[in-house]
Amino acid sequence: MLRRGLRQVLWTGCTALGVVGGVLPLAADTARAVPVPTASTERAHTDVLFVGAHPDDESSSLAAFGQWRERQGLSTGVVTVTRGEGGGNAVGTEEGAALGLIREGEEREAVRRAGIRNVFYLDKPDFWYTLSAPLTAAVWNRPPQPPADTLSRLVRLIRATTPREVVVMDPRPFRQHGGHQEAARLAVEAFRIAGDPKAFPEQITREKYAAWKPSRLLATNGGFLGPVGEACGRYRGSDPHTGLPVIGVWTGTASRGHHGTTWAQIERDATREYVTQGFASLPPKVETPREKLPCEWFTVLADRRTPPAPAAHDQSGPLPRDSQLRPLYADFRAWARRMRMPWLANDAQPDYPANPSTDVPAVAEAPVVDGVAGPQEYPGPALRLTHWEGARCADQKDCATDVRFSRRAGDLYVFVRVTDDVKGYALDAVADCKRHWRTDAVEIALDPRGRSDDTSTTFKTGILPFTKGGSGPCAERDADNRQGPASRTAPGMAVASAVTDPYRGYSVEVRIPLDILPASVDPDRLAANVLLYDSDTADRTGQTRLAWSPYGSAQADPYVWGTLRLPGYVPPPDHPAQPARIPQEAARSSDSKASLEQARRTGVPLAGGPRRPPEGD
Incomplete structure (x- = not known):
């Protein structure tokens, strides 16, 4: 009964305004529950804040962000933790910080097509592809930085931009980039604590930000198998792992501001801006018939009326014990419990097949x-x-x-x-x-x-x-x-x-x-x-x-x-384990003209860093 009640509460929060024409409304209680931004924050205010790890992480949601802006007047801002310095380069030989600045330019051009003006970078180092959120966290918060440095910057950005909605990536471990996992975990935690004056109190007492609690938390759900066509925007689905509601935004909607072009095509044009990632090789034209275009799916992780710790989603069998989980999955379950979202860990560890030998x-x-x-x-x-x-x-x-x-x-x-x-x-x-x-x-x-x-x-x-x-x-x-x-x-x-x-x-x-x-x-x-x-x-x-x-x-x-x-092989007795060498080079916002101009325009310091207190304090 508790689980069924939770689902009903979440759906009430999601659909009180209706999902019309593939457009996702804000939570029904937003207008009365969220205060209007003050004069000190209105320059940086955004209605929706997406948090990703790399440039292009937002690319598969641009059709939704563009529609929210065009049809509801909702602005979207993007937080990108790194500039993708560790990724590949399909068109040149630049690496490290030089590649990161190129990728920033690609991202700004891509999101502009969806009407997004502000992209906030946290200047954290990107390194090679990993599936480990713990390893990513260690790299992003390497000493002498505090262990919670990235989290504090995200909390500050939520307080600075006062979003109603926060959109994260999928935090689950299997087949997910460790950077995506960690960015999502940090954004979930920032969503929970940004409204608490006791969390990073110096941001309030010294920097004069106000505590800010967004209304709703969404997670992209690219693996959700929902219907296609215009009806998908009205489909009421639930995530098979968590039981949480899933809502869709139809990519076949025609854009008024782009002369009737579908948002699927606009998103394709935007994605092709990422030439360093090889995305320019995508066909220029979306060939899928409009009536068969899919939705972009989002799981509602929390809204203002979500109970703090509802029961885990019922499953056909018992949940695995912690001792049955491999370390990465046990770490994720522990994190989900700390976030009071234990259902996120349901089915997280797959049924691995037998390893060949x-x-x-x-x-x-x-x-x-x-x-x-x-x-x-x-x-x-x-x-x-x-x-x-x-x-x-x-x-x-x-x-x-x-x-x-x-x-x-x-x-x-x-x-x-x-x-x-x-x-x-x-x-x-x-x-x-x-x-x-x-x-x-x-x-x-x-x-x-x-x-x-x-x-x-x-x-x-x-x-x-x-x-x-x-x-x-x-x-x-x-x-x-x-x-x-x-x-x-x-x-x-x-x-x-x-x-x-x-x-x-x-x-x-x-x-x-x-x-x-x-x-x-x-x-x-x-x-x-x-x-x-x-x-x-x-x-x-x-x-x-x-x-x-x-x-x-x-x-x-x-x-x-x-x-x-290796039958008969005897390893040498003196072979200690070697510590890993992981690249730490990151592009800096202070070297980006676009980031410098944005900081002047919005008043939000570079890299989500602290702002100077008002004079006299």
């Missing part, structure tokens, strides 16, 4: 690393890689891959044979080797102890079998314990490739000394995955991905990797 045979003579599997060099079975993401291989000639392992003393040998029909773009061996996922490439991931919760304690190498100008293969390490060219980060590693002529595919052969892994190898639990990236175009975008263990985020989730057993 194989024995790695020891060989009497070391294989010659030449890109060719010689007789007796790889006596073990050929392990087939299967579809993981993207388009499926049309046939065996389109893309097919198998991998073999062997060991000689303390060296692991890997031979990957690839059948491919179209040669992808040849990247530069020096400037672009780290962007292996953008063209034809092989990736090898190793977790030495078989118990990592994220890839910061693993070894990962990406290998391009061919590079620009016929320079041969190149290898690097990325998204792992130590990143950079293999020549610098993986001493003793050797790589060779053989590319067929005429082109029908290639092979890659690698020697990896086990003593360069970030910890001593457990011969019974060495976890591994081998992944193939296949691109049939010259625009530096991938089409197909295969993996030995293809479940979930196969390249970033050590929980799914297979097991390599």
